[in-house]
Amino acid sequence: xxxxxxxxxxxxxxxxxxxxxxxxxxxxxxxxxxxxxxxxxxxxxxxxxxxxxxxxxxxxxxxxxxxxxxxxxxxxxxxxxxxxxxxxxxxxxxxxxxxxxxxxxxxxxxxxxxxxxxxxxxxxxxxxxxxxxxxxxxxxxxxxxxxxxxxxxxxxxxxxxxxxxxxxxxxxxxxxxxxxxxxxxxxxxxxxxxxxxxxxxxxxxxxxxxxxxxxxxxxxxxxxxxxxxxxxxxxxxxxxxxxxxxxxxxxxxxxxxxxxxxxxxxxxxxxxxxxxxxxxxxxxxxxxxxxxxxxxxxxxxxxxxxxxxxxxxxxxxxxxxxxxxxxxxxxxxxxxxxxxxxxxxxxxxxxxxxxxxxxxxxxxxxxxxxxxxxxxxxxxxxxxxxxxxxxxxxxxxxxxxxxxxxxxxxxxxxxxxxxxxxxxxx
Amino acid sequence: xxxxxxxxxxxxxxxxxxxxxxxxxxxxxxxxxxxxxxxxxxxxxxxxxxxxxxxxxxxxxxxxxxxxxxxxxxxxxxxxxxxxxxxxxxxxxxxxxxxxxxxxxxxxxxxxxxxxxxxxxxxxxxxxxxxxxxxxxxxxxxxxxxxxxxxxxxxxxxxxxxxxxxxxxxxxxxxxxxxxxxxxxxxxxxxxxxxxxxxxxxxxxxxxxxxxxxxxxxxxxxxxxxxxxxxxxxxxxxxxxxxxxxxxxxxxxxxxxxxxxxxxxxxxxxxxxxxxxxxxxxxxxxxxxxxxxxxxxxxxxxxxxxxxxxxxxxxxxxxxxxxxxxxxxxxxxxxxxxxxxxxxxxxxxxxxxxxxxxxxxxxxxxxxxxxxxxxxxxxxxxxxxxxxxxxxxxxxxxxxxxxxxxxxxxxxxxxxxxxxxxxx
Numbered sequence: 001x002x003x004x005x006x007x008x009x010x011x012x013x014x015x016x017x018x019x020x021x022x023x024x025x026x027x028x029x030x031x032x033x034x035x036x037x038x039x040x041x042x043x044x045x046x047x048x049x050x051x052x053x054x055x056x057x058x059x060x061x062x063x064x065x066x067x068x069x070x071x072x073x074x075x076x077x078x079x080x081x082x083x084x085x086x087x088x089x090x091x092x093x094x095x096x097x098x099x100x101x102x103x104x105x106x107x108x109x110x111x112x113x114x115x116x117x118x119x120x121x122x123x124x125x126x127x128x129x130x131x132x133x134x135x136x137x138x139x140x141x142x143x144x145x146x147x148x149x150x151x152x153x154x155x156x157x158x159x160x161x162x163x164x165x166x167x168x169x170x171x172x173x174x175x176x177x178x179x180x181x182x183x184x185x186x187x188x189x190x191x192x193x194x195x196x197x198x199x200x201x202x203x204x205x206x207x208x209x210x211x212x213x214x215x216x217x218x219x220x221x222x223x224x225x226x227x228x229x230x231x232x233x234x235x236x237x238x239x240x241x242x243x244x245x246x247x248x249x250x251x252x253x254x255x256x257x258x259x260x261x262x263x264x265x266x267x268x269x270x271x272x273x274x275x276x277x278x279x280x281x282x283x284x285x286x287x288x289x290x291x292x293x294x295x296x297x298x299x300x301x302x303x304x305x306x307x308x309x310x311x312x313x314x315x316x317x318x319x320x321x322x323x324x325x326x327x328x329x330x331x332x333x334x335x336x337x338x339x340x341x342x343x344x345x346x347x348x349x350x351x352x353x354x355x356x357x358x359x360x361x362x363x364x365x366x367x368x369x370x371x372x373x374x375x376x377x378x379x380x381x382x383x384x385x386x387x388x389x390x391x392x393x394x395x396x397x398x399x400x401x402x403x404x405x406x407x408x409x410x411x412x413x414x415x416x417x418x419x420x421x422x423x424x425x426x
Numbered sequence: 427x428x429x430x431x432x433x434x435x436x437x438x439x440x441x442x443x444x445x446x447x448x449x450x451x452x453x454x455x456x457x458x459x460x461x462x463x464x465x466x467x468x469x470x471x472x473x474x475x476x477x478x479x480x481x482x483x484x485x486x487x488x489x490x491x492x493x494x495x496x497x498x499x500x501x502x503x504x505x506x507x508x509x510x511x512x513x514x515x516x517x518x519x520x521x522x523x524x525x526x527x528x529x530x531x532x533x534x535x536x537x538x539x540x541x542x543x544x545x546x547x548x549x550x551x552x553x554x555x556x557x558x559x560x561x562x563x564x565x566x567x568x569x570x571x572x573x574x575x576x577x578x579x580x581x582x583x584x585x586x587x588x589x590x591x592x593x594x595x596x597x598x599x600x601x602x603x604x605x606x607x608x609x610x611x612x613x614x615x616x617x618x619x620x621x622x623x624x625x626x627x628x629x630x631x632x633x634x635x636x637x638x639x640x641x642x643x644x645x646x647x648x649x650x651x652x653x654x655x656x657x658x659x660x661x662x663x664x665x666x667x668x669x670x671x672x673x674x675x676x677x678x679x680x681x682x683x684x685x686x687x688x689x690x691x692x693x694x695x696x697x698x699x700x701x702x703x704x705x706x707x708x709x710x711x712x713x714x715x716x717x718x719x720x721x722x723x724x725x726x727x728x729x730x731x732x733x734x735x736x737x738x739x740x741x742x743x744x745x746x747x748x749x750x751x752x753x754x755x756x757x758x759x760x761x762x763x764x765x766x767x768x769x770x771x772x773x774x775x776x777x778x779x780x781x782x783x784x785x786x787x788x789x790x791x792x793x794x795x796x797x798x799x800x801x802x803x804x805x806x807x808x809x810x811x812x813x814x815x816x817x818x819x820x821x822x823x824x825x826x827x828x829x830x831x832x833x834x835x836x837x838x839x840x841x842x843x844x845x846x847x848x849x850x
Binding site for chain 1: 435456514516518532534535560562563564568678679719721722731752779783786787789792
């Protein structure tokens with residue numbers, strides 16, 4: 001595997017040449033500083049661009065084109081990464097070897113039609129996206145936003161963050177907001193699209209068995225963006241601690257199972273703690289079926305089926321979620337608290353540290369087996385300054401029991417949230 | 427035995443061991459990981475059969491295969507399997523479907539130890555009254571978790587209403603009341619009936635040496651003693667072509683109402699159920715899939731914002747096609763579906779484009795140790811053997827045969843289920 005980063009004024013081109021895959025994956029990422037209103041714009045924009053373009057005037061025509069391109073798959077996502085909002089357009093398609101000569105360029109053309117040749121309408125002074133296309137994209141986003149509460153686990157995690165850090169970038173909903181959506185028009189969205197092309201930081205990633213020169217030529221010919229881009233700032237922003245005692249919030253929904261979520265904020269942590277120690281701590285606490293919480297809350301007390309802890313290094317926080325019966329609320333909370341406390345006291349074996357490390361190293365090696373995972377590794381290196389594979393392995397092995405205990409002592413329970421099922425049990 | 431997997435640049439090694447266990451290995455030379463699955467042909471639909479130690483048909487509580495899957499992770503003296511795999515940086519899991527139960531792990535290291543341990547823990551059950559009782563609370567929470575998903579509920583209800591006698595109508599995990607009846611004795615009976623090596627198969631894909639691995643498996647199995655194998659006699663179901671219940675609905679705390687319509691279609695052709703299912707799938711995909719005019723029209727007319735979801739389920743005689751979507755007007759949308767189905771015309775160009783797509787997906791699949799492992803498992807369950815040349819199978823799909831099949835099917839046996847918004 002060979003990695004090269006080619007810098008131009010307007011974008012960075014990252015070429016990862018590897019013979020491991022029969023596919024080629026291209027990802028184009030636009031990022032800008034996180035702003036609440038813009039989240040909705042960006043979600044609506046990816047829907048609109050993927051719904052139709054000038055060459056393929058409907059989603060149906062677009063789908064037929066992907067079938068003709070040997071089942072090329074495309075998707076666009078918009079996600080929050082700490083202080084930034086990242087919008088990615090991905091295509092995956094078969095290498096020329098398994099299709100025909102020129103399939104690489106033809107597939108790239110498809111992506112560029114979506115990105116740069118949208119279906120637009122003009123009248124007098126204003127240009128806007130095609131109205132029908134805009135309306136379909138609008139409906140889709142409206143439905144996405146409305147249906148969040150249909151996934152209770154996700155919904156309770158979102159509510160937890162909103163209570164922990166209200167009206168801040170830590171709790172912005174990555175799907176956007178209905179109140180912002182109502183104010184977007186097709187013309188405003190088009191203006192936003194032009195602004196985004198001009199001012200967003202742009203990175204292009206290509207992974208596959210293809211020469212650097214061919215990639216470079218194809219991309220340069222197609223990405224005619226020449227504006228000078230701002231330098232990126234850090235994605236890391238810590239959540240502020242505002243209370244000494246945890247806040248308890250119970251909300252009701254018509255559910256069979258209740259969702260419990262506990263949010264922790266951390267005192268100041270250093271880079272090593274954020275990138276490595278947090279990972280080890282969260283793994284031992286609630287990373288999987290061999291974790292403390294799984295064994296104690298599920299296996300020894302039969303209180304739940306699922307229980308996990310996840311660290312949020314970009315926000316300097318950690319949360320724990322479990323699906324429980326509302327009657328067991330107090331018992332579950334007290335068991336979770338006890339187990340978090342036991343991390344601080346060092347009530348775990350050095351064996352547990354070893355397990356966390358080998359699991360981490362295993363997942364690093366598995367990254368190389370899948371183009372999507374590789375992509376996320378390289379975006380991590382570009383955006384978050386993450387270490388490369390060999391340095392990650394070196395550094396994770398340096399984590400000690402003391403490090404984990406010290407980090408655990410920085411954890412402060414901030415919010416206990418229960419999404420209480422209103423259905424009768426039994 | 428060594429066979430090429432055509433168009434995939436892969437080779438399949440197969441061996442039947444003396445004790446009857448089928449072993450399938452596909453080495454990948456460019457990946458770091460190995461994925462190992464160990465399966466028994468015992469799933470949620472096998473709830474009535476003649477147990478290994480009896481002579482008459484016996485019915486077991488619903489959800490017993492899934493319950494047994496949970497309990498095999500219990501070990502008498504040894505380490506807990508999750509701890510064992512975690513110590514080796516590997517991931518372990520298990521799952522139960524309608525027709526099989528699978529125990530699995532994946533990792534980049536310690537293949538020999540991991541593999542030996544998988545065979546050992548699955549082949550060494552340890553159930554106590556106490557550990558069986560304890561599991562009931564955990565599985566109850568698992569069932570409640572599914573109940574809170576509207577999409578799961580739609581699927582669950584459509585299956586229940588479509589079938590009358592076949593146990594595919596019931597949820598895989600059983601019900602909160604059925605699992606409470608499960609005993610230690612039931613679990614041992616099911617275990618000894620279905621977990622004999624003759625009823626099981628092992629599939630390994632990834633960074634592995636086929637010869638060494640087969641020797642390791644042989645050495646592991648050689649010294650183990652199993653109860654004598656008795657051919658498993660499963661209950662046969664006389665399933666009518668009509669659906670069991672034609673209409674149903676419920677209310678949930680949701681933002682947009684949802685519906686499903688299920689078409690229960692009997693295979694009256696001479697085709698195998700799988701080829702029949704392939705044709706039916708292509709027909710519904712061309713009619714209602716993301717590339718269909720239908721899909722475009724319902725969005726333009728504000729009847730739906732999402733693509734139609736198409737799911738196929740089959741038993742030995744019937745294919746059930748389930749069309750679902752979110753909509754504020756399910757009555758109109760169902761009318762449109764019915765009208766669309768009045769015409770069975772499919773253009774040959776559309777049929778051929780779908781064949782081209784199928785051929786490409788064979789190559790996509792061949793990059794993934796998970797996709798290939800899943801393909802082999804599905805082939806064994808559905809076809810009884812591995813399809814080594816998928817392109818040949820796709821080439822055998824023929825437009826005339828397709829049209830004859832489509833024109834012969836009866837689409838009158840259907841059931842509709844709605845999930846409405848709960849009124850405040």
